[in-house]
Amino acid sequence: MTVRNLNYxxxxxxxxxxxxxxxxxxxxxxxLKNLLEGGFKGPISLVNPKxxxxxxxxxxxxxxxxxxxxxxxxxxxxxxxxxxxxxELSAKGxxxxxxxxxxxGEQKKAMIAAAQPNCLxxxxxxxxxxxxxxxxxxxxxxxxxxxxxxxxxxSQSGALVTAVIDWAAGRGIGxxxxxxxxxxxxxxxxxxxxxxxxxANTRAIxxxxxxxxxxxxxxxxxxxxxxxxPVVVVKTGRHAGGAHAALSHTGALAGSDAAYNAAFRRSxxxxxxxxxxxxxxxxxxxxxxxxxxxxxxxLTNGGxxxxxxxxxxxxxxxxxxxxxxxxxxxxxxxxxxxxxxxxPVDIIGDAGTKRYADALEALLREQDSDAILVLHCPSATIxxxxxxxxxxxxxxxxxxxVADKPVMTCWLGDGAVRAARALFEAHxxxxxxxxxxxxxxxxxxxxxxxxQAELMRTPQIAAGDHKYDSRSAGREIRKILESGRTVASALxxxxxxxxxGIPTDKAVLAPDPAAVRSVAAGILKNNDACxxxxxxxxxxxxxxxxxxxxxxESDAAAxxxxxxxxxxxxxxxxxxxxxxxxxxxxxxxxxxxxTIVGMSVDQTFGPMLLFGAGGVAVEVLRDSAMALPPLDMHxxxxxICETRISRLLKGYRDHAPADMDAIADTLVRIxxxxxxxxxxxxLDINPLLVDxxxxxxxxxxxxxxxxxxxxxLPLAIRPYPAHLEREISINxxxxxxxxxxxxxxxxxxxxxxxxxxxxxxxxxxxxxxKTFPHPFLATLTQIDYAREMAFVAIDAKTNEMxxxxxxxxxxxxxxxxxxxxxxxxxxxxxxxxxxxxxxxSYAQYEGVEQIYGLVNVANTHMLDMARDLGFETRPYExxxxxxxxxxxxxxxxxxxxxxxxxxxxxxxxxx
Numbered sequence: 001m002t003v004r005n006l007n008y009x010x011x012x013x014x015x016x017x018x019x020x021x022x023x024x025x026x027x028x029x030x031x032l033k034n035l036l037e038g039g040f041k042g043p044i045s046l047v048n049p050k051x052x053x054x055x056x057x058x059x060x061x062x063x064x065x066x067x068x069x070x071x072x073x074x075x076x077x078x079x080x081x082x083x084x085x086x087x088e089l090s091a092k093g094x095x096x097x098x099x100x101x102x103x104x105g106e107q108k109k110a111m112i113a114a115a116q117p118n119c120l121x122x123x124x125x126x127x128x129x130x131x132x133x134x135x136x137x138x139x140x141x142x143x144x145x146x147x148x149x150x151x152x153x154x155s156q157s158g159a160l161v162t163a164v165i166d167w168a169a170g171r172g173i174g175x176x177x178x179x180x181x182x183x184x185x186x187x188x189x190x191x192x193x194x195x196x197x198x199x200a201n202t203r204a205i206x207x208x209x210x211x212x213x214x215x216x217x218x219x220x221x222x223x224x225x226x227x228x229x230p231v232v233v234v235k236t237g238r239h240a241g242g243a244h245a246a247l248s249h250t251g252a253l254a255g256s257d258a259a260y261n262a263a264f265r266r267s268x269x270x271x272x273x274x275x276x277x278x279x280x281x282x283x284x285x286x287x288x289x290x291x292x293x294x295x296x297x298x299l300t301n302g303g304x305x306x307x308x309x310x311x312x313x314x315x316x317x318x319x320x321x322x323x324x325x326x327x328x329x330x331x332x333x334x335x336x337x338x339x340x341x342x343x344p345v346d347i348i349g350d351a352g353t354k355r356y357a358d359a360l361e362a363l364l365r366e367q368d369s370d371a372i373l374v375l376h377c378p379s380a381t382i383x384x385x386x387x388x389x390x391x392x393x394x395x396x397x398x399x400x401x402v403a404d405k406p407v408m409t410c411w412l413g414d415g416a417v418r419a420a421r422a423l424f425e426a427h428x429x430x431x432x433x434x435x436x437x438x439x440x441x442x443x444x445x446x447x448x449x450x451x452q453a454e455l456m457r458t459p460q461i462a463a464g465d466h467k468y469d470s471r472s473a474g475r476e477i478r479k480i481l482e483s484g485r486t487v488a489s490a491l492x493x494x495x496x497x498x499x500x501g502i503p504t505d506k507a508v509l510a511p512d513p514a515a516v517r518s519v520a521a522g523i524l525k526n527n528d529a530c531x532x533x534x535x536x537x538x539x540x541x542x543x544x545x546x547x548x549x550x551x552x553e554s555d556a557a558a559x560x561x562x563x564x565x566x567x568x569x570x571x572x573x574x575x576x577x578x579x580x581x582x583x584x585x586x587x588x589x590x591x592x593x594x595t596i597v598g599m600s601v602d603q604t605f606g607p608m609l610l611f612g613a614g615g616v617a618v619e620v621l622r623d624s625a626m627a628l629p630p631l632d633m634h635x636x637x638x639x640i641c642e643t644r645i646s647r648l649l650k651g652y653r654d655h656a657p658a659d660m661d662a663i664a665d666t667l668v669r670i671x672x673x674x675x676x677x678x679x680x681x682x683l684d685i686n687p688l689l690v691d692x693x694x695x696x697x698x699x700x701x702x703x704x705x706x707x708x709x710x711x712x713l714p715l716a717i718r719p720y721p722a723h724l725e726r727e728i729s730i731n732x733x734x735x736x737x738x739x740x741x742x743x744x745x746x747x748x749x750x751x752x753x754x755x756x757x758x759x760x761x762x763x764x765x766x767x768x769x770k771t772f773p774h775p776f777l778a779t780l781t782q783i784d785y786a787r788e789m790a791f792v793a794i795d796a797k798t799n800e801m802x803x804x805x806x807x808x809x810x811x812x813x814x815x816x817x818x819x820x821x822x823x824x825x826x827x828x829x830x831x832x833x834x835x836x837x838x839x840x841s842y843a844q845y846e847g848v849e850q851i852y853g854l855v856n857v858a859n860t861h862m863l864d865m866a867r868d869l870g871f872e873t874r875p876y877e878x879x880x881x882x883x884x885x886x887x888x889x890x891x892x893x894x895x896x897x898x899x900x901x902x903x904x905x906x907x908x909x910x911x
Contacts (some may be wrong), residue, residue, distance in 0.1 A: 018075045019077035027074040031139065067117060075098065099127070126183045133174060191811075192743075204230040209235045209236070212604055213804065216715070231284055260605075291370060298310065298345070316443045349377070351390070375784040453634075470502075490701060505698055513560075516559055516579075526688070532565070533582045534548075546572075549565060595611065611640060613644070625643050629675055804820070807839045807842065839851070840869065862885075
């Protein structure tokens with residue numbers, strides 16, 4: 001994962017075209033034409049041994065003949081030549097290349113090996129090239145150049161790049177970057193997201209994705225980019241593939257597209273279905289800074305348009321705002337008596353500019369709505385432009401209200417409303433030409449806000465009351481695998497679930513019908529009825545073969561049911577191995593709903609969790625939601641709400657609402673189980689009965705694999721690294737917990753900063769302020785553990801934060817900047833040393849090559865500690881009051897003293 005040398009690709013000062021040609025229609029000739037006509041200001045060199053010059057431009061025979069190394073080389077040569085040319089260019093000093101050729105096959109490995117010694121970055125192969133309109137660079141064989149603008153378009157399809165350029169030009173849409181990734185032998189989606197995230201010329205990033213490679217890298221880069229600017233994706237193959245044969249229902253239900261949906265949502269990316277939606281979403285998201293909720297107020301001068309928009313909002317399952325009595329009263333004072341007296345607010349067809357302005361301002365002050373859509377139907381009483389100007393003026397006059405409640409517009413019609421639409425665009429007000437497009441745009445904002453809420457939630461593995469017997473679960477898993485089996489029985493699975501606090505019914509294994517009778521007799525002493533189920537490693541779905549018998553009220557009936565069941569299954573499945581029968585109490589919860597909780601391993605994103613409607617018809621109903629672990633309660637509840645069965649779980653008629661917290665808690669526990677035990681490859685709890693009294697797992701199944709021999713795909717999101725927690729003792733505080741930061745630490749940070757002297761804050765943040773806004777505090781606490789590490793020191797007695805240290809890594813994770821801050825009254829007691837050494841131990845373990853920090857010369861405590869820890873101190877160019885301190889873990893003679901090997905024991909999830 002690196003953006004190293006991507007500046008040579010995306011902002012080169014010089015370009016060489018290898019394979020330049022005079023032959024009309026050839027790739028070499030087309031790329032040359034595009035380079036020369038694009039307006040690129042830097043030198044363009046040509047290389048081809050067949051020519052001395054091309055159209056009066058000197059043509060060099062070889063790369064070695066070039067007078068100096070070009071920043072960027074474009075290779076328009078056959079596949080067999082690419083590796084050798086890359087080797088020559090790397091030796092020459094070139095740091096970026098575009099390989100246009102298709103058909104390299106296994107030669108790609110040799111090409112990458114040739115580029116690695118000097119980190120020459122390669123775009124492609126099998127791509128159409130790269131276009132950077134703001135600098136006039138068209139290093140492609142596209143049929144036309146894109147317009148200059150501030151949208152970046154990154155595509156895995158070269159053919160689609162040319163289509164989008166054509167499509168966008170007809171709509172006046174311009175680009176900061178157009179990138180054809182091709183086969184992504186080196187530069188991939190994650191690299192481009194990392195680069196474009198901080199590119200000042202890019203307002204939004206648009207992606208066309210066919211398949212993600214290196215999922216953890218992609219998600220980490222996407223999460224970083226999505227925090228900085230809108231990222232919108234079109235993903236093809238929504239209906240490709242389908243269910244596959246699997247041991248579990250979860251495995252059958254877990255289609256790859258559902259996994260992509262979950263990954264995009266967790267990454268903060270907005271997924272849309274069409275190219276029109278892609279560009280519309282980019283425009284809307286870039287004009288609306290944030291959406292505080294999902295309730296929409298509609299203002300219109302035409303009742304029919306308002307009703308149409310309302311219907312379309314309900315089609316999207318959107319939320320129409322309910323106007324408060326105060327707002328109704330305010331509108332009564334300014335609107336005719338015939339107004340609609342509700343939402344949509346119909347201000348009547350003869351509305352003038354004042355009525356538009358007054359009604360819009362009243363809705364801006366409404367506390368129970370989160371966005372406003374203003375509709376206009378052409379009218380003889382007011383020009384569309386005047387109505388638009390009234391909206392623009394009202395928005396401009398209420399900047400604070402609009403910041404919390406965005407205004408969108410939809411001027412219906414064509415020629416008569418063009419000037420009004422241009423007016424809105426000039427003032428950065430989202431505008432649409434149909435109610436359908438407007439509602440789609442609003443719901444895209446809603447979806448984006450939901451994904452932003454998930455964006456940086458990286459919860460800890462086990463928090464609060466979540467105390468697990470992980471060792472017991474591990475022993476059970478090892479016992480199964482050591483027996484030569486990969487499928488855990490229902491009884492074994494329930495044992496593992498119970499170790500993680502998941503309620504299960506009490507099942508007993510009986511080897512034969514006679515034993516069934518004996519076990520049933522014991523169960524029936526305390527229960528009205530019992531259940532028997534076939535126990536077989538070869539039968540996944542027992543109900544399908546008559547392997548379940550319910551409501552057995554006597555031991556004799558249970559024995560007979562076992563005899564009958566055995567005969568029936570032997571007739572149907574004569575080769576199936578039969579271990580016996582599980583006998584368990586009949587759980588009678590008449591109002592309970594059957595749900596399913598499961599896990600499977602997606603081939604792209606690794607472990608995925610599933611929740612939905614359960615029972616025998618689970619694969620027919622196909623009502624489920626998927627999510628990436630790890631989960632916390634917030635993410636678990638959100639996952640539940642994505643299913644249709646969630647509406648039943650909320651209660652209906654005489655059915656009380658189910659215990660939603662118990663369901664969410666079960667999902668979190670399953671998530672933690674999956675994180676802790678990578679041997680688990682598939683899991684079904686079906687049904688998980690749910691009612692007002694909680695949950696209980698009635699049947700369960702688990703598939704396992706030896707992690708050493710067959711490693712599971714890694715988690716796409718790195719979980720909270722609990723193994724880095726440790727306790728120390730500091731005078732005069734006493735016991736102090738040093739642990740990685742958590743999202744819920746934000747209030748502790750706010751209080752901590754209030755206790756820091758202005759001088760200490762100035763030395764750490766180069767500012768004197770002691771209070772910081774939520775967005776800043778969120779960046780400190782909602783971190784991506786794959787990109788940075790932050791430790792907090794917590795007073796064990798007061799549970800207050802007394803210090804913190806942080807290491808922010810660059811995308812390639814080889815270099816990072818540190819920061820440290822200790823409560824002002826605790827200087828000189830060794831807490832800063834402990835926090836810093838925790839960072840250095842972490843960096844050593846992660847293989848970071850360099851750690852650096854910028855320290856004010858007045859911060860003598862920090863400079864002294866850096867020297868003692870083996871940091872090199874350097875002047876900082878451009879500011880004599882700053883020193884740069886640098887530490888090289890591999891070369892340093894001083895090893896971090898605070899965290900020993902026991903604390904740094906790696907977990908599988910950190911691989």
